[in-house]
Amino acid sequence: MTTTKRRRSLGRTGWPVIGMAAAALAGMTPAASAAPGDGPVWGDCAGKDAPADMRCAAIEVPVDWSRPGGPKITLNLARLAATEPARRIGGVLGVPGGPGANGIDDLKRAAADLTDLRRRFDIVAYAPRTTVWRDRMPPVCGRPGTTLREPRDRREYTALTTAMTRAFTACRDADRTGLFGHLDSLSAARDMEAIRKALGEERLSFMANSYGGVPAAAYARLFPRRIRAMYLDGTINQVNGWADQALRALPVREKVFAGFTRWCADTSACALHGRDAGAVWRRLVRDADRRPIPVTSTRFGKGELTGWHLRSFGFIADPGPENSRWLAFAEAVDRARRGDGSGFADFALGNAQVWAMPGILAMTCGDGRGYAGYRELQEYLRKARKAAPDFGTAEFDRLGCAGWPLPVANPSRPLPVRGLPPFLGAGSTWGDLVWTESLTRLVPGSGTVAYDGPGHVLYLSGKKCPIRYATRYLTDLTPPAPGTVCPAE
Known part of the structure; x- marks a missing residue:
């Protein structure tokens, strides 16, 4: 590749984790607010890009569900009513991911793909308590407690957890909302039940995406008989535990990376064309572990790229439009092996800081995401490196949660044996299918649709085939055939 060609930066591909932390919330203003048990007062929605027939409302829920008479927060709702009311079946509630994503934004984006589903259902979305937290958390909660890296020994692990505990404590002390210790998915599930009651529905159907699978599973444990149907789209399976999910995903990542190396060997535009791209990557990661690459990010300052940074944030499974992400990755690797790590700088250093922000981590640590101790980390690393030599490493999200100062409110626990209807899952064979399928297998009679391509959250991505299966299942409650x-x- 000649030096006259424009350099690609991995940071320009829109790394979604950084975007989650920095995204602004949409301004959807409800007409009025209702307390739990009262019906919502629906009115026009304020804000841009809302469909003309969308209506908005709000309900109040307790900050702390163990103190129902205590302080309250307001959850904004939005609804697209069934277009054939005489044939209406009920309501479908979207459970957004992130965590911190605004389900009302999701509904606006997906409205055009909901035409068939809306014939028989009201589609309801909401901004969950994690979105409320993101909008109101104190500035100190957005300051990284450290810059994450994989601990090389117990001393470094202790230093990491100490720094993060200090950051969490400062965030909690500055919080005036009371939400800091109540962002777990059990609290979110009780919010979902308050929405069901406010809507006056005996049972609801659900569409959960990505991290939304965690509150969806919590709801299934607490209120199994209130679920008419459950569609899970690229969801994580917290029921089986975080280590289980990571270990399931690693071999898939290795397989996709092998596909990248074959693509590079067949593509002259790939910066590593003519070389063994896999061998180049492995050498780069090994050398970076021994001698970190100094870099300067225009957004995140100076730092070093270790092998852990590269394993965690370097490779993206989705090749992107016209293979743009894979082209950028190959070029970044080619430059990094010559000592120029700038192609990874924003990408890696940014996420190493974002996932050390106590306000971001507070939205997941209560679901048991952190390592329980150095011994657990070591045991996970042993299994991960065996499962995926190229990518087995300490998980960045769990490293940050290792310093969580509060009891885990929502630990991994089994789903109820009785009372649940069959679920439908969908996921990409390039990534999240293994998570979703591991969850649907826990519920007898459930099914999973495999999407044979890259992607995440297929319904919101407008993938027509998965949408058809989801609509059919939500309508007649019949999952598709196995396979x-x-x-x-």
Whole structure:
């Protein structure tokens, strides 16, 4: 590749984790607020890009569900009413991911793909308590407690947890909302039940995406008989535990990376064309572990790229439009092996700081995401490196939660044996299918649709084939046959 060609930066591909922390919330203003048990007062929605027939409302829920008479927060709701009310079946509640994503924004984006589903259902979305927290958390909660890196020994692990505990404590002390210790998915599930009651529905159908699978599973444990149907789209399976989910995903990542190396060997535009791209990557990571690469990020300052940074944040499974992400990755690797790590700088250093922000981590640590101690980290690393030599490493999200100062409110626990209807899951064979399928297998009679291409949260991405299966399931409650596959679109 000649030096006259424009350099690509991995940071320009829009790393979603950084975007989650920095995204602004949409301004959807409800007409009025209702307390739990009262019906919402629906009115026009303020804000841009809302469909003309969308209506908005709000309900109040307790900050702390163990103190129902205590302080309250307001959850904004939005609804698209069924277009054939005489044939209406009920309501479908979207459970957004992130965590911190605003489900009302999701509904606006997906409205055009909901035409068939809306014939028989009201589609309801909400901004969860994690979105409320993101909008109101104190500035100190957005300051990283440290810059994450994989601990090399117990001393470094202790230093990491100490720094993060200090950051969490400062965030909690500055919090005036009371939400800091109540962002767990059990609290979110009780919010979902308050929405069901406010809507006056005996049972609800649900569409959960990404991290939304965690509150969806919590709801299934607490209120199994209030679920008419549950569609899970690229959801994480917290029921089986975080280590289980990471270990399931690692071999898939290795397989996709092998696909990248074959693509590079066949593509002259790939900066590593003519070399063994896999061997170049492994050498780069090994050398960076021994001698970190100094870099300067225009957004995140000076730092060093270790092998852990590269394993955690370097490779993106989705090749992107016209393979743009894979082209950028190959070029970044080619430059990094010559000592120029700038192609990874924003990407890696940014996430190493974002995932050390106590306000971001507070939205997941209460769900048991952190390592329980150095011994657990070591045991996970032993299994991870065996499962995926190229990518087995300490998980960045769990490293930050290792310093969580409060009891885990929502530990991993089994789902109830009785009372649940069959679920439907969907996921990409390039990534999240293994998570979703591991969750649907826990519920007898459930099914999973495999999407044979890259992607995450297929319904919101407008993938027509998974949408058809989801609509059919939500309507007639029949999951597709085992082995159902949707081709890439």
